[in-house]
Amino acid sequence: MVEKQSLIYVCSDAVGETAEAVVQATVRQFNHQNIRIKRMSHIQTEEEIEAIVQQAKAKQGFIAYTLVQPELRAKIQQESIRYDIRSVDVMGPMMQAYIDTFNDDPKPEPGQRQVLDEAYFRRIEAVEFAVKYDDGKDVKGLLMADVVLIGVSRTSKTPLSIFLAHKGLKTANLPILPDMQAPEELFASADRMIIGLTIDPDQLLKIRTERLKSLGLPPQSKYASLEQINHELQTADQLMERLQCPVINVSDKSIEETAGIIMDIVSNP
Secondary structure (H helix, E strand, O other): OOOOOEEEEEEEOOOOHHHHHHHHHHHOOOOOOOEEEEEEOOOOOHHHHHHHHHHHHHHOOEEEEEOOOHHHHHHHHHHHHHHOOOEEEOOHHHHHHHHHHHOOOOOOOOOHHHOOOHHHHHHHHHHHHHHHOHHHOOOOHHHHOOEEEEEOOOOOHHHHHHHHHHOOOOEEEEEOOOOOOOOHHHOOOOOOEEEEEEOOHHHHHHHHHHHHHHOOOOOOOHHHOHHHHHHHHHHHHHHHHHHOOOEEEOOOOOHHHHHHHHHHHHHOO
């Protein structure tokens, strides 16, 4: 029997990143379910609102929205009542608190944070940097990075690098291999923060076994053996000890949680 898919509609007159991030954070608090998040961006008309609310009603889902335009917010509230579906105004209460406290009004244009300013171009540059210096492809990146992530395979180095890049941090990462000789660039003096990523052996065993299955490879591979994993983690521990770098255990942590810890370390070295 096919499990019914549940839909959450994310609506915005801009990109919708804020509402989607809140929805994803909420979904993670519950047991795994067949949940799909459908983002509806750049909404401009009341007709679009009507169509979305009708879809949500038909699919028995609910709506989370960040709408700056007052008429669109009023419309989605009206239509939600009309069709008896739940809708959550993600930014409304915060904006109202700002208005009431500081006696100010929001700018009429949606998506203010998408302005092409210096910060925007810094993020673009950081993403390009993360791609270029991913997985130790060019060790020169270890000298030019704001953050260098080191760890054994499957400790989330690449997704963390991209996440941090979206925060404007140039991030390079280097895999730690069994009995590897670390590049001298890793020990050179440079204006950067080196972060070690470690993980519990049993957790890494599960991750690597699933990885092999997804690739259609036998799970009995040396790559997913506990003996190999313990050997690699021991090599990593020794290198991190030599570097005297902060170490984060990523077991059962989301990318966002680990990135938050890293950004705190970078901000308060």
